[in-house]
Amino acid sequence: MSAQADHPTLLIPGPIEFDDAVLGSMGHPSESHVGPAFVNAFGEVLSMLRKLFITTDLKSQPFVISGSGTLGWDFVAANLVEKHDEVLVLHSGYFADSFATCLSVYGAVPTQLKAPVGSRPSLEEIEAELKQKSYKAITITHTDTSTGVLSDVKAVSELVHKVSPDTLVVVDGVCSVGCEEIRFDDWGIDVVVTASQKAIGVPAGLCIMMVSGRGIDRFKARKTPPSAYFASFANWLPIMQNYEAKKPSYFATPSPQLVRALQTSLNQILSVPLDYRFQKHKEVSQKVKKAVAALGLRQLADKPECQANGMTAIYLPEGVAASDLLPKLMAKGVVFAGGLHKEIATKYFRFGHMGVSVTNSDLGHIDKAIEALKSSLAEAGYKH
Amino acid sequence: MSAQADHPTLLIPGPIEFDDAVLGSMGHPSESHVGPAFVNAFGEVLSMLRKLFITTDLKSQPFVISGSGTLGWDFVAANLVEKHDEVLVLHSGYFADSFATCLSVYGAVPTQLKAPVGSRPSLEEIEAELKQKSYKAITITHTDTSTGVLSDVKAVSELVHKVSPDTLVVVDGVCSVGCEEIRFDDWGIDVVVTASQKAIGVPAGLCIMMVSGRGIDRFKARKTPPSAYFASFANWLPIMQNYEAKKPSYFATPSPQLVRALQTSLNQILSVPLDYRFQKHKEVSQKVKKAVAALGLRQLADKPECQANGMTAIYLPEGVAASDLLPKLMAKGVVFAGGLHKEIATKYFRFGHMGVSVTNSDLGHIDKAIEALKSSLAEAGYKH
Ligand SMILES: Cc1ncc(COP(=O)(O)O)c(C=O)c1O
Numbered sequence: 001m002s003a004q005a006d007h008p009t010l011l012i013p014g015p016i017e018f019d020d021a022v023l024g025s026m027g028h029p030s031e032s033h034v035g036p037a038f039v040n041a042f043g044e045v046l047s048m049l050r051k052l053f054i055t056t057d058l059k060s061q062p063f064v065i066s067g068s069g070t071l072g073w074d075f076v077a078a079n080l081v082e083k084h085d086e087v088l089v090l091h092s093g094y095f096a097d098s099f100a101t102c103l104s105v106y107g108a109v110p111t112q113l114k115a116p117v118g119s120r121p122s123l124e125e126i127e128a129e130l131k132q133k134s135y136k137a138i139t140i141t142h143t144d145t146s147t148g149v150l151s152d153v154k155a156v157s158e159l160v161h162k163v164s165p166d167t168l169v170v171v172d173g174v175c176s177v178g179c180e181e182i183r184f185d186d187w188g189i190d191v192v193v194t195a196s197q198k199a200i201g202v203p204a205g206l207c208i209m210m211v212s213g214r215g216i217d218r219f220k221a222r223k224t225p226p227s228a229y230f231a232s233f234a235n236w237l238p239i240m241q242n243y244e245a246k247k248p249s250y251f252a253t254p255s256p257q258l259v260r261a262l263q264t265s266l267n268q269i270l271s272v273p274l275d276y277r278f279q280k281h282k283e284v285s286q287k288v289k290k291a292v293a294a295l296g297l298r299q300l301a302d303k304p305e306c307q308a309n310g311m312t313a314i315y316l317p318e319g320v321a322a323s324d325l326l327p328k329l330m331a332k333g334v335v336f337a338g339g340l341h342k343e344i345a346t347k348y349f350r351f352g353h354m355g356v357s358v359t360n361s362d363l364g365h366i367d368k369a370i371e372a373l374k375s376s377l378a379e380a381g382y383k384h
Numbered sequence: 385m386s387a388q389a390d391h392p393t394l395l396i397p398g399p400i401e402f403d404d405a406v407l408g409s410m411g412h413p414s415e416s417h418v419g420p421a422f423v424n425a426f427g428e429v430l431s432m433l434r435k436l437f438i439t440t441d442l443k444s445q446p447f448v449i450s451g452s453g454t455l456g457w458d459f460v461a462a463n464l465v466e467k468h469d470e471v472l473v474l475h476s477g478y479f480a481d482s483f484a485t486c487l488s489v490y491g492a493v494p495t496q497l498k499a500p501v502g503s504r505p506s507l508e509e510i511e512a513e514l515k516q517k518s519y520k521a522i523t524i525t526h527t528d529t530s531t532g533v534l535s536d537v538k539a540v541s542e543l544v545h546k547v548s549p550d551t552l553v554v555v556d557g558v559c560s561v562g563c564e565e566i567r568f569d570d571w572g573i574d575v576v577v578t579a580s581q582k583a584i585g586v587p588a589g590l591c592i593m594m595v596s597g598r599g600i601d602r603f604k605a606r607k608t609p610p611s612a613y614f615a616s617f618a619n620w621l622p623i624m625q626n627y628e629a630k631k632p633s634y635f636a637t638p639s640p641q642l643v644r645a646l647q648t649s650l651n652q653i654l655s656v657p658l659d660y661r662f663q664k665h666k667e668v669s670q671k672v673k674k675a676v677a678a679l680g681l682r683q684l685a686d687k688p689e690c691q692a693n694g695m696t697a698i699y700l701p702e703g704v705a706a707s708d709l710l711p712k713l714m715a716k717g718v719v720f721a722g723g724l725h726k727e728i729a730t731k732y733f734r735f736g737h738m739g740v741s742v743t744n745s746d747l748g749h750i751d752k753a754i755e756a757l758k759s760s761l762a763e764a765g766y767k768h
């Protein structure tokens with residue numbers, strides 16, 4: 001029986017449920033961060049990330065750093081823009097506000113293009129805004145985890161390349177990498193920032209990034225040095241290049257156990273065609289969304305094309321409080337998340353469907369969750 | 385048989401060997417970072433850190449953040465000093481150079497007080513320097529991991545409080561917390577920065593800090609906001625306070641698995657009086673240092689009072705290269721580290737003796753390493 005037996009099923013939009021083998025790698029015996037075995041493993045992880053992000057351009061640069069998704073924003077803010085640089089922040093929920101705050105901490109000047117809750121800025125609005133100022137970068141939250149709103153990264157990136165070609169295309173992929181289609185080269189993306197604990201299926205603790213050759217060139221052409229030390233490409237770029245070339249080097253100690261777990265998970269993810277993985281997440285997402293609709297519940301993201309495939313944010317029915325519903329679900333062994341978007345936090349809840357819970361239907365996580373949702377709502381007095 | 389069986393024994397000055405139960409906790413099933421079980425565990429960890437640092441002053445504030453020791457320098461530089469603030473950096477090896485660089489990235493003005501390799505600045509030199517300028521902070525590397533030089537934190541702190549009472553006392557305890565005596569309150573320390581992977585005995589991936597009430601007040605009295613986002617006390621202080629009060633809150637996702645492993649390790653560490661733990665590290669260190677001397681080898685840190693108890697940095701004998709010695713040791717299942725101090729990196733090697741390898745003599749790590757060192761030196765043609 002696995003050590004995981006009988007724990008409640010975690011179906012929040014990250015951290016997600018982890019595969020036994022991935023958790024097993026977390027207990028990897030101690031090894032030197034500059035020893036050949038670990039250097040080799042880290043090098044493989046970096047090469048595998050190129051596949052995950054679908055980039056074959058050798059100028060693209062993967063990074064894996066102890067931290068979390070948030071730290072990726074610091075990397076962008078401290079390395080890819082300089083003081084007084086204008087940045088257009090597309091807002092589809094909570095996370096754009098935080099990214100914008102992070103950018104201003106380092107002296108960049110964010111302009112947020114906001115959409116109503118449950119929606120995303122339109123291509124027309126984005127085009128108009130891009131023509132207002134000379135933006136050094138645009139940020140897109142691929143899936144905003146507070147609303148479940150999906151952005152059309154491909155279309156936005158195409159638009160940016162057309163109307164404002166010097167603007168770096170920065171994607172917050174914390175809640176999308178590993179479950180939503182991302183074609184780094186084909187879509188002309190410059191940066192994707194993500195974290196380990198969502199659809200990549202590894203315990204929290206890693207900030208993961210892919211930066212284009214153009215992004216690295218922009219960094220190298222800075223007039224001022226990076227404005228952070230730990231979150232500095234200057235410090236990490238040679239280290240990442242060395243690890244990928246299987247050469248030891250040191251700036252700050254990486255986490256062998258987390259990197260080993262990432263190696264295990266990436267091996268699993270890449271053993272199946274990525275398109276199949278994305279398709280599977282779409283199918284399971286549709287199943288969840290149909291069940292939600294059948295229960296007479298409404299999603300925050302109301303247009304199908306802006307609904308994420310890795311999670312669903314759902315309005316609570318009239319008269320049912322999250323503080324009543326979530327414990328009822330918990331009693332049935334299912335953990336959902338409450339609301340996060342400031343304006344409406346108490347009015348909705350979130351169901352995460354990423355990773356093994358989606359790809360391994362034998363686990364029965366999704367069916368169990370849908371059933372638990374139905375019966376918990378009934379217990380809470382909801383009649384449909 | 386444990387999953388750890390037969391792996392080479394890691395006796396570098398971090399990462400160290402980990403206890404089976406600690407590695408077991410790394411495989412903790414996934415749980416929500418805001419769920420009651422994890423919030424409770426994190427709260428306990430923070431309370432236990434107060435015991436580890438020997439502080440009962442309720443104004444002291446522990447922090448546990450995904451990252452590594454280096455990130456702790458960013459926290460100091462971005463939160464506790466402001467642009468143009470003078471900082472005195474006591475130099476006893478490689479790590480002071482890096483800390484000084486980090487301070488200047490954020491606009492502080494470090495002055496390094498350097499000692500010759502294997503030595504540390506004297507109290508007289510420090511006193512003279514403190515009288516030169518109005519230093520906002522002084523940094524002390526407790527054990528410099530590149531040289532094995534131990535600083536007298538107690539004496540330096542007393543001196544600072546006497547001659548420059550407004551100067552914050554900042555200790556880099558990455559290679560000392562958990563193996564060297566540190567009395568946070570009694571010694572009047574304002575900040576200790578450390579990491580998980582050394583004498584605390586937890587896989588790399590956590591930056592751990594203790595900040596005094598005076599340090600927090602200094603932070604709150606800043607004229608400018610913190611100059612980092614991820615490494616900002618403003619963002620993490622409420623989160624740490626909430627976790628310790630067993631209340632859920634979110635700024636960036638912590639790593640449940642690493643925090644669980646830290647909980648396991650701190651429970652183990654605190655189950656024995658800390659003084660006993662410090663004494664044990666001294667005894668084993670003496671044993672190693674006697675064996676080294678008996679082999680006719682010289683330490684970098686030549687005066688006994690400035691020799692660390694968690695590691696020993698040893699000059700290679702004439703005619704023996706590290707590139708010859710270290711693989712011979714590895715063949716006997718013992719991993720030592722090469723040199724790190726820029727000026728003399730190829731001339732010495734390092735033997736780490738911290739954590740379970742010291743406290744659990746049944747493991748036989750230290751005896752095995754001393755034997756392996758003797759025979760490897762002989763094989764390398766060294767005659768004493
Ligand atoms: C879209 C998005 N961006 C950024 C973050 C921040 O990542 P982390 O919590 O790992 O720091 C999250 C976390 O949930 C997220 O969902």
Ligand SMILES: Cc1ncc(COP(=O)(O)O)c(C=O)c1O
Binds near residue numbers: 252455556559
């Ligand atoms: C004394 C000292 N300070 C700081 C650091 C940096 O810590 P990390 O490598 O965890 O970032 C180290 C790492 O070995 C260290 O020994």
